[in-house]
Every structure is written in C-alpha cells, then in structure tokens.
Amino acid sequence: MRITEHSSAADFSDTPYGRQLLRGFRLLLFKPELEAEFRRFLDRQARGAQRVAALLLIVAVGGYLYAERVLVPHDDPQWLSRLTVLRLVELSPGVLVLLLSFFSKTYQARANQLFPMLLVLIGVVAAIIDIQYELAAQPYAFRYGAGLLIISSFFFLGMTFWHSLLCALSIVAIDVFMASQILPSDRLPEHWIAVSYYLLLLVIGAISRYVHEYSQRQQFLMRKLLGWVAAHDALSELPNRRSHDEALRQRLAQARRDDVPVSLLLLDLDDFKAYNDRLGHPAGDALIGEFARLLASFARRPLDQAARVGGEEFALLLYDCTEDAAQQIAIQVLAALRRQAIAHPASAQGRVGVSIGIATLQPGQNAGQLYSAADAALYRAKQAGKNRFAGPDELPAAG
Numbered sequence: 547m548r549i550t551e552h553s554s555a556a557d558f559s560d561t562p563y564g565r566q567l568l569r570g571f572r573l574l575l576f577k578p579e580l581e582a583e584f585r586r587f588l589d590r591q592a593r594g595a596q597r598v599a600a601l602l603l604i605v606a607v608g609g610y611l612y613a614e615r616v617l618v619p620h621d622d623p624q625w626l627s628r629l630t631v632l633r634l635v636e637l638s639p640g641v642l643v644l645l646l647s648f649f650s651k652t653y654q655a656r657a658n659q660l661f662p663m664l665l666v667l668i669g670v671v672a673a674i675i676d677i678q679y680e681l682a683a684q685p686y687a688f689r690y691g692a693g694l695l696i697i698s699s700f701f702f703l704g705m706t707f708w709h710s711l712l713c714a715l716s717i718v719a720i721d722v723f724m725a726s727q728i729l730p731s732d733r734l735p736e737h738w739i740a741v742s743y744y745l746l747l748l749v750i751g752a753i754s755r756y757v758h759e760y761s762q763r764q765q766f767l768m769r770k771l772l773g774w775v776a777a778h779d780a781l782s783e784l785p786n787r788r789s790h791d792e793a794l795r796q797r798l799a800q801a802r803r804d805d806v807p808v809s810l811l812l813l814d815l816d817d818f819k820a821y822n823d824r825l826g827h828p829a830g831d832a833l834i835g836e837f838a839r840l841l842a843s844f845a846r847r848p849l850d851q852a853a854r855v856g857g858e859e860f861a862l863l864l865y866d867c868t869e870d871a872a873q874q875i876a877i878q879v880l881a882a883l884r885r886q887a888i889a890h891p892a893s894a895q896g897r898v899g900v901s902i903g904i905a906t907l908q909p910g911q912n913a914g915q916l917y918s919a920a921d922a923a924l925y926r927a928k929q930a931g932k933n934r935f936a937g938p939d940e941l942p943a944a945g
C-alpha cells in the first residue's frame with residue numbers, strides 16, 4: 547500500500563478502518579469491535595454536553611416548579627401537590643447525572659447505557675404532566691415537555707441514533723397509552739394534536755441525528771485511519787520507528803510494574819544493497835514485504851510487536867521474554883528464513899540471510915539504552931560473518 551494524493555478507502559483495506567469505510571455504514575453500525583470503540587469515542591465527546599443537559603433540566607424544571615407554585619394561581623391544592631411531586635421526579639435524574647458524572651468512574655464508563663433509561667423516565671413524567679394539565683383544563687399551563695425531550699434525545703446526549711430513536715418512540719408510545727387510559731374521550735382529540743406535534747419532532751430529530759451521526763462515524767474512521775497511517779510503514783505495513791519507540795517505552799514501563807523480562811531483537815537483512823543492485827529496487831521492496839510478513843508471525847502475543855525501524859532494519863519486541871527464550875526465537879527466525887530459501891545472487895550462502903542482535907532489559911536501563919545494546923549485538927553479529935544472532939555476552943552463533 548502506497549499513500550498518494552489519489553489514495554482511496556480501497557488502498558487501506560488492510561486496516562479495519564479502511565475496510566469499514568469500504569463496506570459503508572448506512573445502518574449506522576460498524577463491525578462489533580469497531581462499534582465498541584466508536585461508542586467510547588461518542589461517550590467521551592458527549593460527557594460535557596451531558597452535564598450541560600442535566601443542568602438545563604434542573605434549571606428548566608426548577609423554573610417551572612417555581613412558576614407553578616408561586617406565580618400562577620391554582621385553585622386545587624391537591625392537584626398542585628401532585629404536580630409538584632411529578633416535577634421533583636422529573637428533576638431528580640438531572641441531579642443524579644450531575645453528581646455521578648463528577649464522582650463516579652463507573653457511571654462515566656456506563657453513561658451511554660444509563661442515559662436512555664433516565665431519558666425515557668423523564669419523558670414519561672413529562673407526558674404525565676401534560677396529561678394532568680389537559681385533565682385539569684388549567685388556564686395557564688407549562689406543557690409539551692415530552693416534545694422537548696423527544697427532540698433533545700437526538701442531540702447532545704451522546705446516544706446513538708438507534709438508542710435515541712428507541713427513546714423517542716418509547717416516550718410517544720407511553721404518552722399515547724397513558725392518554726388513552728387517563729383522559730376522557732372528549733379530551734382525546736386535543737391530545738392527538740399534541741401527539742402529532744411529537745411525531746413531527748421525532749421525524750425532524752431522527753433525520754438530523756442520522757445525518758449528524760453518519761458524519762461523526764465518517765470522521766471517527768478518518769481520524770483512526772490517519773493515526774494508523776502515521777504509525778505504520780507503507781511498504782511493509784508494520785508499525786514504523788516512531789510507533790516502535792512509543793511501544794518500547796510503554797512495554798518497559800509495564801514490564802517494571804509487572805516485574806517481567808523484556809527482550810528486543812534488532813534484525814538487519816544481509817547484503818541488501820547488493821540485492822537491490824543485482825535484482826532491482828522493486829525486488830528489494832518485495833523482499834522487505836516478504837520478510838516483514840515472516841517477522842510479524844513471530845510477534846505472537848498481544849504485547850509483542852514486530853516493526854520496521856529503518857530501510858532494511860527491523861525490530862521484534864518480546865514482552866515477558868527472557869534472554870534464553872529470545873535466543874530461541876532468533877534461531878527460529880533464522881530457520882524460517884532458511885526454509886524460504888530466497889535466492890540472493892551476491893551472498894555467500896546463495897540465499898537471503900539476516901543478522902540479529904539481542905538485548906534483554908537490565909535493571910536501571912531505559913528504552914534508548916536497551917535499543918543501543920541490541921544494536922551493538924547486531925553489529926557483532928555482522929562482524930562475525932552475518933546470518934546469525936548475537937546476544938550481549940556469548941559468541942555469535944551462525945544461522
């Protein structure tokens with residue numbers, strides 16, 4: 547894969563992000579692993595907005611409550627107490643969300659599961675309040691809260707389109723059910739007008755949220771793809787030097803915490819200049835690709851990493867791996883390359899070989915020092931005749 551100004555999603559079909567772009571996502575759903583990653587991204591993006599929404603709910607409902615109790619005259623105290631209780635129930639999820647969002651890590655991780663339920667709860671209470679107003683035929687009425695919630699379920703709250711749609715439909719359905727149960731039949735036509743207004747808001751909200759989420763998903767994939775391109779080498783498709791350096795630092799820190807050994811193999815294809823000169827640059831490129839695939843098959847565990855760190859130079863980072871185990875892996879790499887028997891017209895053994903330097907993390911060593919130790923071992927392997935590995939102490943062994 548080469549990155550050019552004419553690159554398209556098809557050029558990145560070797561990455562999960564490119565594959566998803568190519569496959570499309572009209573139903574606003576990615577493959578499961580990517581979907582989980584997207585949900586986390588959505589959740590992080592919406593955290594601030596969720597707090598603002600909770601605050602808005604508290605202020606708005608608190609304002610209505612104040613107006614209903616203090617400013618607007620009502621002649622039925624029982625009705626007013628019922629309304630006050632409903633308003634307090636409507637307001638409480640706002641307080642809960644606000645408190646949890648600041649103090650609970652579990653909530654922060656689960657916010658997008660809790661939010662739809664709270665939203666439907668508030669929507670149902672708002673619908674009951676609407677119906678109570680209709681029932682009482684009050685001259686002054688703070689109504690249509692359910693409509694506002696339907697429209698807000700599609701925005702700001704970090705819920706996916708499908709969750710929002712489900713919430714909004716549930717609010718409308720519960721509203722219709724409750725109205726049919728509570729309101730006398732002569733009041734129902736007036737309520738159906740409110741429901742038609744809710745449905746209109748639902749359609750407008752759903753269309754806007756669909757378009758918005760589609761572009762959010764596109765943006766997410768493009769960002770991820772950009773990150774992938776910055777961290778990988780285009781020819782071998784392995785992580786590049788920058789990402790190897792980052793991985794090395796991370797693994798060393800983790801290894802110290804876990805108290806496990808880490809080994810680093812540096813591998814350099816032998817007489818590569820001569821290979822290029824005799825067979826041409828494209829053949830050299832193909833050899834880099836072939837060796838990269840072979841090396842990647844030795845990064846078997848999740849925290850291992852094979853990377854291309856220079857022209858014909860590679861690194862194999864092995865987590866929880868002692869020096870002896872690293873030597874065994876080096877022997878296996880040499881054997882695998884020997885089995886492939888790639889012809890090299892200018893090498894002593896007539897086939898492509900590789901020199902390997904091994905270093906294992908020592909107490910007090912940092913990433914740079916470990917890399918230098920592996921590089922020094924690689925130099926010794928080259929000096930001793932190539933196509934072999936060398937560790938820090940022992941004599942280089944031929945492959």
Ligand SMILES: Nc1nc2c(ncn2[C@@H]2O[C@H](COP(=O)(O)OP(=O)(O)OP(=O)(O)O)[C@@H](O)[C@H]2O)c(=O)[nH]1
Pocket residue numbers: 781814815816817818819820822826827828829830831834856857858928932
């Ligand atoms: N085809 C191709 N060649 C590359 C690439 N990157 C670096 N090279 C070539 O790799 C060669 C490396 O040559 P040297 O550093 O002399 O190493 P060598 O010939 O392998 O010699 P030893 O390491 O001593 O065995 C140079 O000729 C570079 O042009 C690449 O991406 N593709």
